């Protein structure tokens with residue numbers, strides 16, 4: 001029989017450690033595929049977050065550094081400014097990026113650093129057990145917002161829109177991982193963002209709407225339905241900026 | 249070689265460039281601003297990169313990134329900024345990364361005063377951050393010594409794969425003195441094997457840095473490797489200056505700027521017929537305990553711990569070295585107030601009076 005699809009070479013045959021139904025694993029898969037397709041495995045350094053995203057280090061077969069909580073864009077800045085021939089990307093969760101690391105992401109974006117950031121928005125602090133994140137929806141339950149988030153805790157932060165207020169970023173897009181169709185679109189966006197770095201175009205920001213069945217206390221299937229009904233409604237998908245489209 | 253007249257902070261910055269430093273990130277804070285100001289112009293001239301970080305937090309994390317890539321990297325700050333950097337310092341040490349960090353000390357605690365002081369001794373030497381790590385800490389007392397120590401600190405941090413701290417103070421940073429600058433070292437990026445890689449993969453060539461080691465046995469194993477590293481540093485790197493100690497009955501212990509004043513005081517006391525001497529620790533960690541252990545309690549009547557800090561901090565290490573054999577008296581000024589040699593002389597004369 002002819003083999004028409006197989007695991008990417010950039011993905012190690014190891015245990016990722018993600019909970020059943022978690023979409024972080026899907027990101028690992030599409031990132032690995034993009035790295036393989038672009039032929040940049042040996043040059044790649046992943047700058048990973050503190051949070052569940054760090055676990056992709058066990059399967060992604062590239063160099064990697066797990067940054068301190070929130071500081072991946074700063075680590076990536078120091079790395080890319082000095083190791084200019086390397087391919088660097090940062091990967092961050094919503095607690096990591098939109099809470100403790102808000103300054104680092106804003107300033108890396110504002111400087112137009114030449115690397116992409118993949119921002120995984122699952123609306124919750126996954127790794128620490130389901131506390132409220134800056135992206136938690138109003139009414140969505142968390143272990144630190146037991147009857148659901150209220151405006152007293154602030155409103156969900158829209159990072160694509162916030163980053164769009166800055167001049168330097170060249171490419172900003174929000175994607176979702178709730179369906180095969182959306183996953184394909186996300187992969188395309190990631191590939192474009194990676195190409196932007198290779199072509200020296202500057203800073204790209206890809207937000208990936210994701211789930212957390214364990215901490216949302218839902219079955220994987222239910223979590224996808226929740227995303228379609230609530231998360232995407234709050235965080236509109238689409239391209240927020242694409243300077244590279246103008247150039248091409 | 250010809251001498252140049254340079255301000256301490258700028259001399260520190262130029263010494264770093266000559267030592268091969270090609271990345272600097274820092275956030276403005278007095279009294280160290282001339283370091284980033286100088287490097288913002290100087291690093292691009294030699295093919296290096298300078299970033300004004302959005303905070304001290306970001307800056308030390310940029311240094312972590314540059315170090316991972318194999319570049320000689322540095323950041324500098326003062327008290328409050330060092331506190332913000334402490335998670336990053338702990339991480340540099342935990343990762344086994346080389347880097348040089350400069351603290352041009354000012355008044356404290358809190359935001360403190362912006363003038364020179366020596367308020368961060370305990371932070372620098374007792375693991376200013378979580379996890380029980382250690383930094384190789386150098387304390388210069390002249391601009392020339394600051395140049396020499398910064399130059400050497402890069403090599404030492406690569407030799408031991410451990411961050412080095414230069415504990416200077418606002419006086420050293422802003423004073424102007426003649427200096428002889430060392431020659432330029434080749435600035436080659438050099439990727440080093442990352443110890444924590446083995447916890448993730450057995451693939452040769454792959455570099456993985458994670459100071460998040462969830463497996464307890466692996467974390468413990470790594471802690472043991474680091475303890476051995478600290479042991480090696482402690483055995484090989486202790487440095488101190490001993491001045492007129494042979495017949496000394498009154499010993500001043502001081503480092504950095506305080507030691508300069510102490511040295512003048514020792515000479516003045518000698519002229520008055522008082523047998524004074526000085527122990528000046530140059531490495532604060534590892535601390536020169538031996539200099540204090542070997543003091544003869546039958547000869548030395550008193551030790552004056554002299555420091556630009558209130559309350560005294562250096563005294564904690566002197567106590568360990570003296571083990572209760574000789575009385576120790578502390579005299580300090582702080583917040584930018586500095587003692588004169590006459591003032592120090594008076595303090596020693598008080599001790600002489602007490603012993604009559």
Ligand SMILES: Cc1ncc(C[n+]2csc(CCOP(=O)(O)OP(=O)(O)O)c2C)c(N)n1
Nearest residue numbers: 050051052069093094095096124125126127
């Ligand atoms: C300075 C610091 N504060 C807190 C933590 C604890 N911590 C680890 S992961 C995490 C939250 C991660 O949440 P998120 O970024 O949303 O990623 P997820 O796990 O959901 O993918 C926190 C608070 C830490 N490691 N360091």
